[in-house]
Amino acid sequence: TQLLEQSPQFLSIQEGENLTVYCNSSSVFSSLQWYRQEPGEGPVLLVTVVTGGEVKKLKRLTFQFGDARKDSSLHITAAQPGDTGLYLCAGARETSGSRLTFGEGTQLTVNP
């Protein structure tokens, strides 16, 4: 069982549509990160959220950390083909020291 469950696992949408990706857990995280990975490359950090209820915006991407710090969401407005990629959430638990746990990822395809 994954500690961090991402949904959906696959998402194919048309350019201009909005979408939300979810990252859920029964565990509390001291911080949560979102990464984007393109084929043939390593993940690249998009954002880190650390406070329950925190909302961060990165252009058309909005990230939210749940009040209880057990879940997070990534919302993309007016998706573009350049947003295509694998989106990964990763959480650091207070009890896990320096270890980061990743979700299984959401593969997003934005069709022109």
Added chain:
Amino acid sequence: EAQVTQNPRYLITVTGKKLTVTCSQNMNHEYMSWYRQDPGLGLRQIYYSMNVEVTDKGDVPEGYKVSRKEKRNFPLILESPSPNQTSLYFCASRPFASGRWNEQFFGPGTRLTVL
């Protein structure tokens, strides 16, 4: 340019033949880590190191060894590879600051196939 490099990028080998995947970072980061990425399972941590001569097991350490003799290098060693170690491997590094998470930089990945 600040980066994490891995070599080789692609490797096909046979069961039981020892191999080493090298990882090097030029950012003077204390923390380095190895992950494997498999479909449907995401990234799973194999080993990590918080500084020179300090290494610890991650979630899936069986069948792997690491060493951290220098700050910039963190090689991954497979003493006797088996087919279930066929995977995409990533090395990563970040500054270590107790109590907060800094940006983790990933290498480009090594695709390993064990026949």
